[in-house]
Amino acid sequence: MACATSDLLPPDSFVDDFKFVVHQAACVKHHGSSKHRPFIRTRTHMQLLHPSLAWAFLLIAVPLLIHLINLMRHRRVKWAAMDFLLASYRRHSNWVRFKQVILLLLRMAAIALIVAMLAQFISPDQWSSLLGTSQTHHFVLLDDSYSMSERDGTARVYDRALRVLQSVGHHAANQEGNHRLTVLTTSEAASQEGIQWSAERKSTGSQSVSGDSQVASINTFETDISGTETFDLWFEDLRPRLAITQLSTGPRAALEVLRELLPSDSSEKSIVYVVSDFRAREWNRPDPLRNALESLQQAGAEIFFVTCVEQQRTNLAIKDLSVHRGTIAAGVPFHAAIEVTNHGDRDVSNVKLLVQSKYYSYEREQGLTPEELSPEINQLTVEPIDSIGPGQSVVRTVEVFFPKPGKHVLEARLPEDCVATDNHRYCVVNLPDDVPVLIIDGDPQKQAAAFVSAVFEPGTHARTGIRREIQDVSFLRAIDPKTLETYHAIYLLNVPRLDISAVDALENYVRQGGGLAVFLGPLAQLDFYNQLHDQGRGLFPLPLAQDDLLLPELNQSSPDVIVGSHPLFRIFSGKQNPFLNGVSVEHFLRTTDDWHPNPQSGTRVLATLRNGHPLCVERRLGAGIVVTFLTSVTPEWNNWARNPSFVVVLLDLQAYIGSKRSFPLTRLVGTPIEVEIGAAEHQVDLSFVLPKKEIVARPTLQVQATPVPEQAGVLRAALGSNRSLGNRNRMTESSGIYECWKTTLAGDVEVSRYALNVDPGEGDLQLVTAQALASGLDSVKIQQRRWDQFDVGSAKQAGFNWSGPLMGILILVLLAEQMMAYVTSYHVAGRGRAT
Numbered sequence: 107m108a109c110a111t112s113d114l115l116p117p118d119s120f121v122d123d124f125k126f127v128v129h130q131a132a133c134v135k136h137h138g139s140s141k142h143r144p145f146i147r148t149r150t151h152m153q154l155l156h157p158s159l160a161w162a163f164l165l166i167a168v169p170l171l172i173h174l175i176n177l178m179r180h181r182r183v184k185w186a187a188m189d190f191l192l193a194s195y196r197r198h199s200n201w202v203r204f205k206q207v208i209l210l211l212l213r214m215a216a217i218a219l220i221v222a223m224l225a226q227f228i229s230p231d232q233w234s235s236l237l238g239t240s241q242t243h244h245f246v247l248l249d250d251s252y253s254m255s256e257r258d259g260t261a262r263v264y265d266r267a268l269r270v271l272q273s274v275g276h277h278a279a280n281q282e283g284n285h286r287l288t289v290l291t292t293s294e295a296a297s298q299e300g301i302q303w304s305a306e307r308k309s310t311g312s313q314s315v316s317g318d319s320q321v322a323s324i325n326t327f328e329t330d331i332s333g334t335e336t337f338d339l340w341f342e343d344l345r346p347r348l349a350i351t352q353l354s355t356g357p358r359a360a361l362e363v364l365r366e367l368l369p370s371d372s373s374e375k376s377i378v379y380v381v382s383d384f385r386a387r388e389w390n391r392p393d394p395l396r397n398a399l400e401s402l403q404q405a406g407a408e409i410f411f412v413t414c415v416e417q418q419r420t421n422l423a424i425k426d427l428s429v430h431r432g433t434i435a436a437g438v439p440f441h442a443a444i445e446v447t448n449h450g451d452r453d454v455s456n457v458k459l460l461v462q463s464k465y466y467s468y469e470r471e472q473g474l475t476p477e478e479l480s481p482e483i484n485q486l487t488v489e490p491i492d493s494i495g496p497g498q499s500v501v502r503t504v505e506v507f508f509p510k511p512g513k514h515v516l517e518a519r520l521p522e523d524c525v526a527t528d529n530h531r532y533c534v535v536n537l538p539d540d541v542p543v544l545i546i547d548g549d550p551q552k553q554a555a556a557f558v559s560a561v562f563e564p565g566t567h568a569r570t571g572i573r574r575e576i577q578d579v580s581f582l583r584a585i586d587p588k589t590l591e592t593y594h595a596i597y598l599l600n601v602p603r604l605d606i607s608a609v610d611a612l613e614n615y616v617r618q619g620g621g622l623a624v625f626l627g628p629l630a631q632l633d634f635y636n637q638l639h640d641q642g643r644g645l646f647p648l649p650l651a652q653d654d655l656l657l658p659e660l661n662q663s664s665p666d667v668i669v670g671s672h673p674l675f676r677i678f679s680g681k682q683n684p685f686l687n688g689v690s691v692e693h694f695l696r697t698t699d700d701w702h703p704n705p706q707s708g709t710r711v712l713a714t715l716r717n718g719h720p721l722c723v724e725r726r727l728g729a730g731i732v733v734t735f736l737t738s739v740t741p742e743w744n745n746w747a748r749n750p751s752f753v754v755v756l757l758d759l760q761a762y763i764g765s766k767r768s769f770p771l772t773r774l775v776g777t778p779i780e781v782e783i784g785a786a787e788h789q790v791d792l793s794f795v796l797p798k799k800e801i802v803a804r805p806t807l808q809v810q811a812t813p814v815p816e817q818a819g820v821l822r823a824a825l826g827s828n829r830s831l832g833n834r835n836r837m838t839e840s841s842g843i844y845e846c847w848k849t850t851l852a853g854d855v856e857v858s859r860y861a862l863n864v865d866p867g868e869g870d871l872q873l874v875t876a877q878a879l880a881s882g883l884d885s886v887k888i889q890q891r892r893w894d895q896f897d898v899g900s901a902k903q904a905g906f907n908w909s910g911p912l913m914g915i916l917i918l919v920l921l922a923e924q925m926m927a928y929v930t931s932y933h934v935a936g937r938g939r940a941t
Contacts, residue, residue, distance in 0.1 A: 159225040166221075169213040173206075205930045212923040219916040227908040241284040242375045245367065245407075246271050247360050249382035250291045252352045252527040253868050256383070256419065264350045266414040266893045267381045273896055274379060275337040285331040288367065289344070292382075293351045293839075294325050295360035297776065326367070352527050352775045352841055354865035356388045361398035368405045376407040381893075383415045387867060389874040392882040399886040409886065414893045415873060420450030422457065423528035423869035425499060427518045428772075429506075431673070431765040433757070435540050435571025436511040442533070444518045445501045448494040449870040457491035457520070461504050464515040471857050476795045476806055476847055481515065511539045513859040515843055528869035532843055532861040540573040541764065544593040546601055548579055548629050554599035554739040557747045561756045572760060582608035590615050594764035599739055600627030603634035613645050617728030621763025626695050627738035628653075647709045647725035647734055654696040656715055666691045667721060669713045673762055674722070674733070677754040685751040691715060693743035695736045731763050775862045776839050778827030781846050783811055785819045788856075789849045794825045797842025807837065838862060 248271065254264040271289065278285035327347070329340045357380065368376050389395075402409060423446070430441040444461060448454050464481035471479060488504045508514050513536055520529040543562065547555040555576045562572040575593075583605050590596075590611055601624075604612070616622050624646070626635075638646035656666060665686040669675035678686050696719050703709040708726035712733075715721050725732040737743045746752050773779075781792065794807045811821035823846075826838030838844070841864050848856045876890050 156225045159221065162221040162224070163218060166214045166218050168217065169210055173210055202930075205926065209923065209926045209930055212919055212926060216916060216919050216923060219912050219919060223909050223912045223916065227912065241286065241373065242278070242281075242377065243369060244274055244278055244285065244287045245364055245376060245378045246274060246287065246289045247357065247364060247378065247380045247382075248289060248291045248348065249355075249357065249380075250293050250348070250351050250353075251355045251868055252350065252864060253354075253385055253525065253871060254383055254414070255350050255527055256415070256421070256524050256871060257526075258416065258419070258524070262350075263383055263414045267412075268345065268348065270379070270381050270412050270414070270893050270896055272341055275331060275341060276334055278331045279334040279337050287329055287331055287337075289327040289348070290360055290363060290367070291348070291351075292355040292357055292360045293353045295363040296353070296355040351836075351839055352864050353839060354774075354868035357382065358395055358398060361395060361402065365398065365401045365405065368402065368407060376405065377410070378402055378407045379410045379412055381412045381414065383871075384411065384413045384874050384879065385870065386872040386874045387870050389879055389882075392879065396883055396885060399883060399888070403886055409888045411879070411888050411890045412893055412896055413873075413890070415871075416892075418451060418871050418873050419524045420448070420452060420454060421523055421525045421528070421869050421871050422454060422494070422520050423447050423449055423525075423866045424518055424520060424531040425866040426772075427516060427531035427533045427863075429516075429533065429535060430503065432761040433541055433571045433764065434535065434537060436537050437509055437569050438571035439505055439507045441503045442506050442516055443501050443503050444488065444531070445499050446491060446494065446520065447499040447866065447869075448496055449872070451496050451872075453493050453495055455493045457494060457500075459488045459491070459502060460519045461486045461488050462517050463506055463508070464517065465508055466512050466514055466857070466859075468510065468512055472855050476793060476845065477803060506535075508535065508537050511537045513537075513857060515859065515861070525869050525871070527841070528864055528866055530841060531863055532841065534843065534859045534861045540571050541594045541760075542573050542575060542592060543760065543764070544581075544590075544596045545574055545576045545599065546579055546582065546597065547576060547599045548601035548627075549599075552576060554625065554627065557739050557752075558597060558599065558756065561753050562760070570757065579604065579608075582611060585611055587611060587614060591618065591620070593620070595621040595623065595760055598622070598624045600625065600629045602629045602631050609638065609645065613727070616645065616730035616732060619729035621730060621765075622732045623759055623763055624732065624734040625739045626734070626736055627740065628693075628742060630695065632695070642704065642707050642709070645725075645727065645732060647723045647732060648697045648703070648720065649701055650695050650736075651698045652696060654694060654719075656691050656694060656717060659716070664716050665689065666716055667713055668716060670711075672712050674712060674755060674758050676758065677751045685749065688749050689744070689746050689751065691721070691737055691744040691746070693737065694719065694721065697736075733759060733763055773860060773862050775841050775864055776826070777862060779825040779838060779844055779846070779860050780827065781811070781823050781848070781858065782814070782817075783821050783823075783848055785813070785821050787850055788821070789851060790821060791849070792823045793845075793847040794823075794837075795845035795847065796837065797840050797844065799840065 248267055250264065254262070254267060256263045275287055278287065327344050329337070331337050361380075364378060399409060424444060425447045426443070426445040428443055430443055432440050434440050442461075444459055446457060446459070463484045463486060465484070466479070466481050486504045486506065488502050491500050491502065494500050506516065513534055516533040516535060518531045522529065545555045545558055547553075555574075559574050559576065562570055562574045564570065579601055584607065596612065596615065612622060622645075632650045632652070635646050636649050638644050639649050640646075641649075667678075667686060667689050669678045669686075694715065703711060703723070710724055711720045711722070712724050713720075713722040719736075721736055723734050723736070725734070737746075739747055741747055779794070783792075788811075790811045792809045792811055794809055796805045796807065798804045807825065809823045809825070811823040814820045814822045825844065825846075826836075841862055844860045844862060846858045846860075848858070850856065879890065880888070
């Protein structure tokens with residue numbers, strides 16, 4: 107016989123309730139385990155959170171069976187001496203039987219209460235309102251980070267989350283009482299520091315709460331649930347606005363926002379549903395989340411964790427796409443590196459990368475609109491990846507060439523897998539015509555500068571992309587710091603000493619990320635460089651003692667220069683390298699005998715002489731680098747400038763110390779793009795061009811630049827940072843290439859490009875186990891459910907849980923049972939007497 111699961115008539119008596127319980131037990135027997143069947147819901151009578159325990163109510167008959175068995179043990183025995191007792195028993199039999207019935211009913215009630223506590227009776231809201239709760243508010247925290255875009259076959263994890271949201275609404279619609287639903291996404295909460303709630307609801311109006319920091323806008327979606335059809339209409343209207351994002355957002359900010367949204371009125375019951383994929387990256391260390399969850403629990407909220415993922419899947423992600431260290435200029439080949447990470451638990455083999463360069467011509471930008479402009483695309487050759495182990499990363503390099511300066515683009519792609527968002531990576535190469543470097547030569551004859559210039563600017567037949575500028579020592583005395591920042595590197599060649607102002611300018615330049623190379627020589631004054639060292643706190647990396655000679659060896663078995671493993675000296679790699687034997691050093695400046703580089707100071711020796719004294723020393727100061735050679739550039743102290751290795755080392759030196767100013771910072775999706783222009787050179791109207799989505803044309807947004815109050819003559823425009831109350835700006839939440847088109851007062855077009863990429867760590871699909879989550883949040887009472895089993899577990903939301911009151915009633919019943927058992931039993935009152 108099939109078991110109906112539709113609404114039942116409300117019970118009119120305890121007998122009807124008992125019939126309902128028996129009916130549920132029969133349904134469990136018919137459908138099997140409650141884990142794989144819908145929850146049997148009714149509109150008005152009590153429900154069981156664990157209906158599979160309904161059969162235990164049959165244990166109520168156990169005391170009755172025991173009583174009947176005891177009656178069967180009684181035998182009628184004729185005894186004349188007891189006839190007078192029979193007459194007394196007949197006079198009190200009704201009272202004795204009444205006490206026995208009361209005792210029997212108390213024992214049956216105790217068993218019924220124990221079973222009801224284990225099965226957890228739930229009453230409708232019209233009952234619980236008598237206890238102070240008149241409305242139930244359902245808060246759904248929806249994880250919309252891009253890891254939720256994982257595909258399991260044809261289904262997305264995020265689609266499961268939306269079905270959970272719909273299930274919450276349907277379940278609330280089928281319950282008595284007032285129900286309200288509020289939906290908050292993690293991306294919306296994570297973008298704000300302060301909290302001001304602008305809720306979208308059926309009735310107009312908004313609610314705001316004050317945050318700890320500056321006021322910001324939080325968009326939530328709210329509705330009163332009055333019926334299934336009404337909720338479905340609201341949900342269909344809401345669904346397009348609940349699109350998954352490309353952001354990497356954790357749950358902490360959203361939980362803190364929910365605490366502010368929880369009602370302070372105790373008459374409203376709150377239930378929080380955290381619907382997420384529960385990745386180990388965010389949940390393996392739940393300590394930062396415990397306080398937020400504890401505050402929700404202390405506010406009276408019931409907390410459900412609903413996971414939408416069954417098992418971990420393998421996912422590849424492009425972790426990084428960047429330009430290799432080197433001189434980046436037009437007409438000079440350079441290398442780009444692509445790093446691929448395996449976020450999975452098994453090897454992935456034969457991974458093919460697609461890398462392409464997009465060249466934008468300045469001339470074409472002047473004559474075309476953003477919609478008409480298209481780049482010249484070149485497919486670059488990259489070696490396939492044979493195998494990537496679990497959790498490992500592999501780097502592939504590719505050679506890139508752009509003939510002219512401009513803002514060009516590199517794009518790398520992986521084959522499609524379960525998460526497509528992290529298979530793309532973008533990089534903008536701001537390619538200058540050449541790279542300016544400053545050369546300060548202390549010798550009036552500028553002999554050292556001539557050797558360096560010959561390397562940087564060899565002539566028309568070879569191009570290095572380096573533009574050198576030679577100046578005297580006096581050039582640094584009153585130089586503007588902004589002018590100094592335009593140089594990618596600075597070279598001090600045989601400089602005797604510098605003024606204090608020049609030293610301060612150089613130190614500030616290095617601390618801000620600049621590169622400084624120092625070649626000493628005969629003119630170097632030791633006292634000045636020791637002051638510049640300042641016991642390890644200054645710009646110079648080591649103290650100097652005196653100039654010295656490197657005496658020749660009798661057998662000449664080892665080279666004069668011994669190098670370590672460093673990019674500067676890659677030309678000297680190999681055991682039988684002819685360049686090392688060709689370099690001879692006669693003079694050098696030696697350090698003090700007691701000096702040893704302190705690893706904590708950022709100083710290390712890169713090369714030594716065969717006598718063990720340092721020849722090349724590196725010092726990291728702030729964000730910049732200082733590389734010092736304790737010999738000269740000119741052939742006065744060595745023959746290195748006449749050796750072919752000098753050219754390679756000097757070019758590698760420029761690539762090493764000048765790289766800090768060659769590469770743009772990585773921008774993540776959601777980062778605002780701010781553009782500043784000069785009011786005297788540009789028009790105020792700007793155009794932002796957003797990345798193209800599928801086959802839709804690239805959208806263009808017209809923006810007017812506004813004056814910057816603290817900077818006269820400067821205009822500023824922003825994309826993704828202007829937010830008004832209740833209207834969040836999500837213009838930069840897609841990965842890709844963004845463009846800003848500016849027009850000068852002369853009519854020339856200037857185009858700036860920005861690459862926004864996703865956080866590759868969000869693609870790590872490792873799951874946190876339910877046991878680890880429960881142990882990490884042991885102080886918080888949470889109920890964990892899977893998305894496909896949520897209907898069974900969510901019965902607790904139907905109304906008031908009677909487990910607590912039933913516990914109190916059970917204690918009273920057990921006390922009454924003990925008292926009644928004492929009254930109806932036989933006791934020895936004293937010596938020789940019995941009662």
